[in-house]
Amino acid sequence: MTTNSPKTGKLAECRKAHSHRTQKSRRANTLKAMSSEVLRMSSMFLRTLRDDPADADVTSAKLLIRAGYIRKVGPGLYSWLPLGLKVLRKIEGIIREELAKTGAQEVEFPVLLPKDPYTATNRWEEYGDNIFRVKDRHDQDYLLVPTAEEMFTLMVKDMYSSYKDLPVTLYQMKSKYRDEFRPRAGMIRGREFVMQDAYSFDMTEEDLKKSYAIQRDAYERIFKRLKVDYVMVHATSGPMGGSASEEFLAPLPIGEDTFAQAPSGASWNVEALTTVRPEDMDFSGVEPMVALETPDSATIDELVAKSNELHPRSDGREWAASDTLKNLLITVVHPTGEREVVAIGVPGDRQVDMKRLEASFTPAEIEEATAEDLAKFPELVKGYIGPSVLGPQSAQDAQGADDADGADGADSAEKKPRIKYLLDAHIARGSEWITGADEAGKHVYHAVYGRDFEANGFVEAVEVRSGDMSPDGSGPLSLERGVEIGQVFQLGLKYSKALDLTVLNENGKTVPVWMGCYGIGVSRVMSCIAEYHNDENGLKWPAAVAPAQVHVIATGRDQMAFETAETLVEQLAEAGIEVIFDDRAKVSPGIKFKDSELLGMPLIVVSGRDTVQNGTLEIRHRDGSATQVVPVAEAAEAIQAAVKAL
Structure with a gap:
């Protein structure tokens, strides 16, 4: 058996102390490497606002500005x-x-x-x-x-x-x-x-x-x-x-894009939506086309009213906007710079969607036809434009048939350049319309596409409606904003x-x-x-993008609440948890609570009166899902567990 001499024992103690200091130093360095920055509100470059900015028009802008x-x-x-x-x-x-x-x-x-x-x-x-x-x-x-x-x-x-x-x-x-x-x-x-x-x-x-x-x-x-x-x-x-x-x-109501969803789950931006072509209609029982007086009816509403007043239907049903075919003139500006006037025929009860229409002509651009563009076509009568001067000749005219209501016009039109005529894709072959007679104060009735007039093709021109058939045939579409x-x-x-x-x-x-x-x-x-993650009190950031996972608040006048919060913040930072610490000394608890809700960290921890009196801290989930009170000694561990569960 050997015993240490005084010198040997002192050396062992020194070595033990050195080893302890080395281990402590390594542990401190490890904690330093793990530790996260603490954002202290007493020195943070931040100013929150109580009221919404006057020129902010959506929730996200209001909250992001108010919260600094x-x-x-x-x-x-x-x-x-x-x-x-x-x-x-x-x-x-x-x-x-x-x-x-x-x-x-x-x-x-x-x-x-x-x-x-x-x-x-x-x-x-x-x-x-x-x-x-x-x-x-x-x-x-x-x-x-x-x-x-x-x-x-x-x-x-x-x-x-x-x-x-x-x-x-x-x-x-x-x-x-x-x-x-x-x-x-x-x-x-x-x-x-x-x-x-x-x-x-x-x-x-x-x-x-x-x-x-x-x-x-x-x-x-x-x-x-x-x-x-x-x-x-x-x-x-x-x-x-x-x-x-x-x-x-x-999907947000503030969105500028409209998209259509089918029962199958498929979705389309309305600009990319293709209309299901309607089946041909039987027009064998439709009366012959006839031009009738319709004074002061340059708009669809005026035309419908005048039609019901002067030319009521024989079946007792009233004329509606859906019975009318309006013809719009646009200029297509091709990449080469060439300007081409094109007529678009759309049902009178549908509004033109310029984005959808423009998408149909990409890479060309479209704009309103100018007076200079239209000067080449003196046969056009504003407010009363009809298919007799647009597009190809009708099938009957092409065969040389003599049409009492349009033969002379067609013969003269053959000697003039014809404007390309495109119909909205909702228009079925064989469908019956009221449309312009190319004469001031007159419209033609019972004009049948495929019998009385033809078109050069089809185009996606009008707004998509809820209830329109989906392109995949799975059922009616529903419209959403995004x-x-x-x-x-x-x-x-x-x-x-x-x-x-x-x-x-x-x-x-x-x-x-x-x-x-x-x-x-x-x-x-x-x-x-x-926009998605907020409530009436402020932001509620998901943990993955929040500036910090935890917002620690020290309240009250007792220094113990602040010292406890300071110790907790150090423990959390050493564990690698990002923390905002409201260490402001002369700010009321009410303002601190309001700021914490406005800023929107996932967890809010309060060190205040209960900390001083009962030795506990309160942990609140910003999304309102849970609140728990824990002893101060267990708080760091409980918060770490809560952070991992976010």
């Missing part, structure tokens, strides 16, 4: 404050995590871009007044980036030349700029907005479809993590081009051909690259989250 997340600096322009940036960065972080799983790589372009690439794709002209154009001191044209298909295409063209380089998907998270005519709804429709846009580059169309599916699935995961309700709808590609497109819409939060496109070869993006394939042949495009409105998504 953003501040308006001009129409459609907002500054980001510290709490707002924290939410924005968390949304961006979730997007980055999910895109990383797809293999997408992040890049970044300048905000200021040259004109030439956008001229090559015709979008410098197509965007019209919707983009911000600037000139530098050398009188060169630039634009503030509205979207970046051209730049991604040119970047890949600059670096890749072989099939071995593909596939690749690139994206950026960047502020974009569009000169909105009427900014509204806070950050939902602004002039500057944060957007994530990704682009896939593939060798074949089949590969493009695979990349498209991968990115679409990633978007679904993103929106689910962000706790944003969404509906995927079939959409038009519009100026973006391409063969297929789908939108992610957040905010577009994302969209995916199969661009195809549009940009690669315009900008000569080609690679060598396995056989050494030069081929164009197939492209896809995928975008999320990041700042718009933040507003939609705020």
Whole structure:
């Protein structure tokens, strides 16, 4: 048996003490690495408002401004404050995590871009007044980036030349700029907005479809993590081009997009909806077409009233707007600059949807026909335009038949250029109408499409109604409003051909690259989250995007409540939990409670009178789902468990 000498025992004690200090130091360093930033309201750059801003028109804008997340600096322009940036960065972080799983790589372009690439794709002209154009001191044209298909295409063209380089998907998270005519709804429709846009580059169309599916699935995961309700709808590609497109819409009454849902669950943006063509109608019993006097009836309402007054139906039913066919004149402006006057025939009880109509003519644009456009057609009588001077000749006229009500007009029309005549897709062959007689004060009655007049084709022209048949035949449609939060496109070869993006394939042949495009409105998504997650007292952020998981409030005049809260905050921060600490000394409990509800952290912890008297803390769930009182000694553990369960 050996014993330690005084010297040996002292050394052992020193070693033990050193070991203890080392372990303590390592543990402290570990806790420091784990710890989260504590946001102290006594020093935070924050000012909350009690009243809604006068110029905020939607709930999200009111609450985000009142709670000190953003501040308006001009129409459609907002500054980001510290709490707002924290939410924005968390949304961006979730997007980055999910895109990383797809293999997408992040890049970044300048905000200021040259004109030439956008001229090559015709979008410098197509965007019209919707983009911000600037000139530098050398009188060169630039634009503030509205979207970046051209730049991604040119970047890949600059670096890749072989099939071995593909596939690749690139994206950026960047502020974009569009000169909105009427900014509204806070950050939902602004002039500057944060957007994530990704682009896939593939060798074949089949590969493009695979990349498209991968990115679409990633978007679904993103929106689910962000706790944003969404509906995927079939959409038009519009100026973006391409063969297929789908939108992610957040169903909200403030939305500018209308989408139609079928009983099958399928959904369409109304601009992309195709009308189920009605079956041909039997017109064998319809009276011959006749022109009748209808003075002072240049509008549909006037025509219906005058018809019932002067020319009542023989069957006793009153004439209605649905019996009338109104013919509208538009000018189609083709990408070449050519202007073409086109007549559109629509049922009188339906309103024209200009977005749907314009989508039918993309990439051309449409506008109201000018007096100069119509000067070539003196036979047109405003308010009384009818099919006798529009489109092709009727079947009877084409066969040389003598029609008592329109033969002379048809013969003369053959010698003149005919205006292209397109009918709304709801109009059935064999249907009977009241329409213009091309003579002031007169309309024709019992005009049958297919017997008395013809058309050059059909177009999607009128507003979609609830109850219209769904394109998949599953039943009547229901209409909803939504905010577009994302969209995916199969661009195809549009940009690669315009900008000569080609690679060598396995056989050494030069081929164009197939492209896809995928975008999320990041700042718009933040507003939609705020629209969904709030109550009369303020915001209720989902845990994944909240500036902090826990809002700790110290109230009262007893210092013990503040000291207890301070200790708890340190414990939570060391555990990696994000905390906002209301440590303001001379602010009333009422104001602190109101601020905590307005700011909207998932958990609110109160250290106050009960803490001093009973040694307990109160834990409130901001969504109102639960409230619990726990001993101070157990509070940190209980809060950590509650955070994990969020």
